[in-house]
Amino acid sequence: MFRKGELTQRAIVDQALYLACRVGLEALSFGSLAKQMQMSKSGIFSRFNSAQALQIEVIREYRRRFEKQVFYPGIAAPSVLPRLLAMFFHWTRHVTDSSGNGCFYISCAIEYASRSGAIRDELLAGAAAWREALVTCAQSAIKAGHLHCDSDAEQIVHEMYGLVLALHHNARFVRDPHSDMRAVHAFRRLIDGLQAASYESIYIPPYIACRR
Amino acid sequence: MFRKGELTQRAIVDQALYLACRVGLEALSFGSLAKQMQMSKSGIFSRFNSAQALQIEVIREYRRRFEKQVFYPGIAAPSVLPRLLAMFFHWTRHVTDSSGNGCFYISCAIEYASRSGAIRDELLAGAAAWREALVTCAQSAIKAGHLHCDSDAEQIVHEMYGLVLALHHNARFVRDPHSDMRAVHAFRRLIDGLQAASYESIYIPPYIACRR
Numbered sequence: 001m002f003r004k005g006e007l008t009q010r011a012i013v014d015q016a017l018y019l020a021c022r023v024g025l026e027a028l029s030f031g032s033l034a035k036q037m038q039m040s041k042s043g044i045f046s047r048f049n050s051a052q053a054l055q056i057e058v059i060r061e062y063r064r065r066f067e068k069q070v071f072y073p074g075i076a077a078p079s080v081l082p083r084l085l086a087m088f089f090h091w092t093r094h095v096t097d098s099s100g101n102g103c104f105y106i107s108c109a110i111e112y113a114s115r116s117g118a119i120r121d122e123l124l125a126g127a128a129a130w131r132e133a134l135v136t137c138a139q140s141a142i143k144a145g146h147l148h149c150d151s152d153a154e155q156i157v158h159e160m161y162g163l164v165l166a167l168h169h170n171a172r173f174v175r176d177p178h179s180d181m182r183a184v185h186a187f188r189r190l191i192d193g194l195q196a197a198s199y200e201s202i203y204i205p206p207y208i209a210c211r212r
Numbered sequence: 213m214f215r216k217g218e219l220t221q222r223a224i225v226d227q228a229l230y231l232a233c234r235v236g237l238e239a240l241s242f243g244s245l246a247k248q249m250q251m252s253k254s255g256i257f258s259r260f261n262s263a264q265a266l267q268i269e270v271i272r273e274y275r276r277r278f279e280k281q282v283f284y285p286g287i288a289a290p291s292v293l294p295r296l297l298a299m300f301f302h303w304t305r306h307v308t309d310s311s312g313n314g315c316f317y318i319s320c321a322i323e324y325a326s327r328s329g330a331i332r333d334e335l336l337a338g339a340a341a342w343r344e345a346l347v348t349c350a351q352s353a354i355k356a357g358h359l360h361c362d363s364d365a366e367q368i369v370h371e372m373y374g375l376v377l378a379l380h381h382n383a384r385f386v387r388d389p390h391s392d393m394r395a396v397h398a399f400r401r402l403i404d405g406l407q408a409a410s411y412e413s414i415y416i417p418p419y420i421a422c423r424r
Binding site for chain 1: 239
């Protein structure tokens, strides 16, 4: 059970994340948030003390959601190549889900590309943890003989990132209805080219098969 | 020769583009611009009448620069596959050039993903013209027999976009010193896999060869 204060704090962070996905993390203001929450500005200020403290909380909340929607369902798939594929597919689903939020790490990466400080560090830590999980999984797929022994795990993850960034760009900005299909097609080409001959054909989770 | 009024207008747009690359197009204000230009706010207002008119001018100025730095040097390369490669390499160079601006189309795509209106339309028109030039070039490379006859030009361009987005993300946000090398490596893999057997080995422009 949560106390009322905690529930209010959670509701503020939820609303702040919703707003930040639309206007950017930097444009998040106590004023606009107070208006949306029908609270006083000082009521919000008393809970977070500074805009930066609120921004950090928003990033942490996003990280929890990302782990719940992408990381845990991904690593629940059978080891090892199917797991890498599941991580990719849950990620693509998250990027284009019906909330319309997109991937907060991707949008914040643009906003904080040329800045420094605690907010960029917090974002980078979350994104780096995800990248590391992908690299570890790709390395295991190479070790297990599912991917060619001369494959480069870091390079595979770099290219997976590119596909997800292209999906994010195409689905949200260009609004191309074929974005999903293009991402899956490119990923199949990437993995097919790297798959060790001894490993059986690529595993495509059922929900992605229906979306094609 | 330009008249003084035109020179002032150009200087304002230059400064506005510089600022917009750092804080976003939406955060561009007459106030901050006036401060940077040591002009009065009304002096800027009298030239552009609205924030939107200034934002549109900034996008048009970026489009002229993009054409000068990426499009024209790209299409000057020999037809057809070398031209596609040159377009890609000039694009990657633009994304990571020393100005630190990155690709304004990429950063604005995030900012205007969930918005509608004249600014998004102007951005989309510029980005779409570039995408179309790439697709046309890829189609010609397929017709000329430089790429496999069953290649899909739209898919190739989608994947090229992914590589440039990953480069932009990695070089600017993650600040990975291997970003350039990873982009070239991935592009080689993409084109090698699509290259018709009859076509000679891949052409890498000299400036990219030195950067590897």
